[in-house]
Amino acid sequence: MSSKPIEKEVLSFEDFKQEVINDYKIAVISRECSLLGRREVLTGKAKFGIFGDGKEVPQLALAKAFKNGDFRSGYYRDQTFMMALGLLSIPEFFAGLYGHTDINLEPMSAGRQMGGHFTTHSLDENGNWKNLTQQKNSSADISPTAGQMPRLLGLAQASKIYRNVKGLENHTQFSNQGNEVAWGTIGNASTSEGLFFETINAAGVLQVPMVMSVWDDAYGISVPARYQTTKESISEILKGFQRDENTNGYEIFTVKGWDYPSLVEVYQNAGALARAEHVPVLIHVQELTQPQGHSTSGSHERYKSKERLEWESEHDCIVQMRKWMISNNIASEEDINAIDEAAKKEVLQGKKEAWNNFIKPIKEEQQDLANLLTNLAQKSPNGVFLQKFATDLLAIKEPINKDVITTARKALRLVINEDGKPTLVQWIKDFMAKTQPKFSSHLYSQSAKSIANIPAVAPAYDENSETVDARLIIRNNFDALFTKHPDVLIFGEDSGNIGDVNQGLEGMQEKYGEFRVSDTGIREATILGQGIGMAMRGLRPIAEIQYLDYLLYAIQIMSDDLATLQYRTYGRQKAPLIVRTRGHRLEGIWHAGSPMGMILNAIRGMYVLVPRNMTQAAGFYNTLLESDEPALVIECLNGYRLKEKLPVNLGEFKTPLGIVETIKEGSDITVVSYGSTLRIIEQAAKELFEVGINVEIIDVQSLLPFDINHDIVKSVAKTNRLLVVDEDVPGGASAYILQQVVEKQHAYQYLDSEPQTLTSKEHRPAYGTDGDYFSKPSVEDVYEKIYAIMHEVNPSRYPDLY
Numbered sequence: 001m002s003s004k005p006i007e008k009e010v011l012s013f014e015d016f017k018q019e020v021i022n023d024y025k026i027a028v029i030s031r032e033c034s035l036l037g038r039r040e041v042l043t044g045k046a047k048f049g050i051f052g053d054g055k056e057v058p059q060l061a062l063a064k065a066f067k068n069g070d071f072r073s074g075y076y077r078d079q080t081f082m083m084a085l086g087l088l089s090i091p092e093f094f095a096g097l098y099g100h101t102d103i104n105l106e107p108m109s110a111g112r113q114m115g116g117h118f119t120t121h122s123l124d125e126n127g128n129w130k131n132l133t134q135q136k137n138s139s140a141d142i143s144p145t146a147g148q149m150p151r152l153l154g155l156a157q158a159s160k161i162y163r164n165v166k167g168l169e170n171h172t173q174f175s176n177q178g179n180e181v182a183w184g185t186i187g188n189a190s191t192s193e194g195l196f197f198e199t200i201n202a203a204g205v206l207q208v209p210m211v212m213s214v215w216d217d218a219y220g221i222s223v224p225a226r227y228q229t230t231k232e233s234i235s236e237i238l239k240g241f242q243r244d245e246n247t248n249g250y251e252i253f254t255v256k257g258w259d260y261p262s263l264v265e266v267y268q269n270a271g272a273l274a275r276a277e278h279v280p281v282l283i284h285v286q287e288l289t290q291p292q293g294h295s296t297s298g299s300h301e302r303y304k305s306k307e308r309l310e311w312e313s314e315h316d317c318i319v320q321m322r323k324w325m326i327s328n329n330i331a332s333e334e335d336i337n338a339i340d341e342a343a344k345k346e347v348l349q350g351k352k353e354a355w356n357n358f359i360k361p362i363k364e365e366q367q368d369l370a371n372l373l374t375n376l377a378q379k380s381p382n383g384v385f386l387q388k389f390a391t392d393l394l395a396i397k398e399p400i401n402k403d404v405i406t407t408a409r410k411a412l413r414l415v416i417n418e419d420g421k422p423t424l425v426q427w428i429k430d431f432m433a434k435t436q437p438k439f440s441s442h443l444y445s446q447s448a449k450s451i452a453n454i455p456a457v458a459p460a461y462d463e464n465s466e467t468v469d470a471r472l473i474i475r476n477n478f479d480a481l482f483t484k485h486p487d488v489l490i491f492g493e494d495s496g497n498i499g500d501v502n503q504g505l506e507g508m509q510e511k512y513g514e515f516r517v518s519d520t521g522i523r524e525a526t527i528l529g530q531g532i533g534m535a536m537r538g539l540r541p542i543a544e545i546q547y548l549d550y551l552l553y554a555i556q557i558m559s560d561d562l563a564t565l566q567y568r569t570y571g572r573q574k575a576p577l578i579v580r581t582r583g584h585r586l587e588g589i590w591h592a593g594s595p596m597g598m599i600l601n602a603i604r605g606m607y608v609l610v611p612r613n614m615t616q617a618a619g620f621y622n623t624l625l626e627s628d629e630p631a632l633v634i635e636c637l638n639g640y641r642l643k644e645k646l647p648v649n650l651g652e653f654k655t656p657l658g659i660v661e662t663i664k665e666g667s668d669i670t671v672v673s674y675g676s677t678l679r680i681i682e683q684a685a686k687e688l689f690e691v692g693i694n695v696e697i698i699d700v701q702s703l704l705p706f707d708i709n710h711d712i713v714k715s716v717a718k719t720n721r722l723l724v725v726d727e728d729v730p731g732g733a734s735a736y737i738l739q740q741v742v743e744k745q746h747a748y749q750y751l752d753s754e755p756q757t758l759t760s761k762e763h764r765p766a767y768g769t770d771g772d773y774f775s776k777p778s779v780e781d782v783y784e785k786i787y788a789i790m791h792e793v794n795p796s797r798y799p800d801l802y
Helices: 013-042 056-065 079-084 090-098 148-164 194-206 260-277 306-315 317-327 333-377 383-394 401-415 421-435 470-484 508-512 524-536 548-553 555-562 596-602 614-624 677-689 711-719 733-744 768-775 779-793
Strands: 071-073 182-187 210-215 251-256 281-286 467-469 488-492 517-519 540-544 578-583 607-609 631-636 643-645 661-664 669-673 695-699 702-704 722-725 756-758
Touching: 013 056, 013 079, 013 090, 013 317, 013 333, 056 079, 056 210, 056 260, 056 317, 071 148, 071 524, 090 333, 148 182, 148 194, 148 210, 148 524, 148 555, 194 210, 194 524, 210 260, 251 260, 260 281, 260 317, 306 317, 317 333, 333 383, 333 401, 333 421, 383 401, 401 421, 467 470, 470 488, 470 508, 470 614, 470 643, 488 524, 508 517, 524 540, 524 548, 524 555, 524 578, 548 555, 548 578, 555 596, 578 614, 596 607, 596 702, 596 733, 607 614, 614 631, 614 643, 661 677, 669 677, 669 711, 669 779, 677 695, 677 722, 677 779, 695 711, 702 733, 711 733, 722 733, 722 779, 733 756, 756 779
Parallel strands: 071 182, 182 210, 210 281, 251 281, 488 517, 488 540, 540 578, 578 631, 607 631, 669 695, 669 722, 722 756
Antiparallel strands: 467 643, 607 702, 661 695
16 A cells, blocks of 8 residues: 555546545554554553654655655654555554564564664665665664754755766666655754754755655644744744745745645645755644654643643544545545544554564574473473473563573573583573574674775885875875766865865865865764765765864764664665764864774774874775775874875775784884874884883774784783873773773783773863873873883883883
8 A cells, every 4th residue: 555646637536536545544554553552562562652643644745745766864753654655564563663673574673773763675685785766765764853864965965966977877776867855854843953953054055855844743742842943933933044036045835734635735846846956845744733642651641731632633634634535525424434444453453463473483482492491300400490480481471582581591500510501501502693683783784895805905106106295195096086986975174175174185176076076064963964865875975074073063973873874774774984084193172183982982883994194094995985884084184294105006905994003013012002193102112112122013003893803912922011002081992992902802811011001181182282292192101101011020120210
């Protein structure tokens, strides 16, 4: 069942009636899913519920205007829209509610997100792109309010790129000449978020085909609109964005959410306008209701007045559609009552099917373990207790996987010294091997294009290779990449006209055009969003954040959206975005260039690359563009004017990820670091060598992934001492590195001295060179730290400095 576009010039009245009746059926089925879904939560079968009741009719109109190739970026009220397009069945709706981990039965996220988070599959089971122009597409939802907005901007901008950039004509699986529209949805209260306003402004500047729907039910959870929005109306305060004859801007529509024919007309017009002219459109859908309140965690009767509740009952969009159908002789009251009754039965049957599919495999595991425990009990001195475990497990009428495995692991304690132990251990291992991946897989790509499958290629030099400013290596490498990959584009603050603040893109905009090398406004979150959306549509964007510290503006989008995309879609969507920035050894509170621990802990699911020079950095870009994974590349800000040798194989050499480099061999202590700090360590090592201390220096090159060959522990086994030097705060990236080396690589067994870290101070660096010296590790700090470790080893040879 799906909602087809109403084309007035070709439909007879009978055909029109059938379309309307079909729409009404979808709306009622969606409403019944919401009502029954709430009961499933309250009875304990589901954990939490947040539903689309009250928003059904406008979503029907949206579905009619939505075409193949289009993308949705919405939020957790859009179930009717998905049902109208045939992208969400009743059993799939309930499978999402139960958290079913079978991607075939719960295609939205394989149980990794709560119900109401919708997606379509852009990739097949092997991680290869499907033809996105032959299907209707929904980018994977996230829960943070307004978090869908930045991605929406990029999804829309992709159409503009495909329409205007030469060389993309063969990308027909991603676009039909840029005719696709990106449709956004949001609740009225969430328009108060900064991400909404940033995206709205950016879309107006870029003039992209984006249609933004605001579902307005006058509340945000329990807080009414007067506390949310100036003038209590988002369309009123955005009137300044309305385009006219002399300016670009938006088309802005307002429409009642219960007025079916007006909604259909508005959405048809909005879609046609955005598609043809690449004009952004705002549709403010007013006078909507939310019959069950915000979610299953509360009741709206607590905060809505009697008058408001009566008004909502009267203006419920399904109630109003029903009245309109009867008054226009589209269906009789008896016919509509029959539709309502049939919908109840259909939804109930679909719910039962979903529950049976969910519970059956768990019950099979429950029975299997109970049988095993019963058999073990017959030969065990603890038989009575093992049998009780089996009996108690079988008494759970609606078990979950946790119930099964906790029983097995507790029972293991009773047979630890018995013959039956191996059998139970094997059962536990088998259970975990098949169950744990259902909750943990696809954090990173598992396709043939994963980083692990990209072979390293060393930079090559010949007798004519020059020694140049390092920025020229980056610039010339980008030049080679733009030529090699017509789908690569880069954008950011100052990236276009002046070729970035460090001239790493000098002349690139003039050579490749403003669509491929472009400036943006000062708006980091939507710069990231542009990249995410365009990467989801088959382009290879590089989003530039001018300095590492500015990444904080975008860290939520990177953390909640980009880094989780492959995971939360079970590998069925990807956004291989490269985020380019620069940092390390900077000065000042807001430009310190070193918040690494925060980044590492926020963006698991991305790679974090920390090249110490521009040749390494260029090699990372070359590697990443052969892969299908997102990454952050942090160039050294103080490295652009240093001299490096220019490779002859620009665009081709590839720096491997997760491989460390020993840049100085030594025998007394292993010092691990990354980025610009290595130059300080190298200087200290030279001075230490003068007093007989031979330091081995290892550049990790990438923090995520980290030393996949465990080469650092091999160095520690030789030197028996370890120091991690980092310009992040104490407990930041240094703690991460120490955990990787000492715990994961088991370096503790080779240590003759306490493993130590040398970091910046807890405060942010003060301004100026003195601020840097007294805030971050200096050459003298490194020297004295290593000397003190060696003093402990041999105090007579290395007498105490202080």
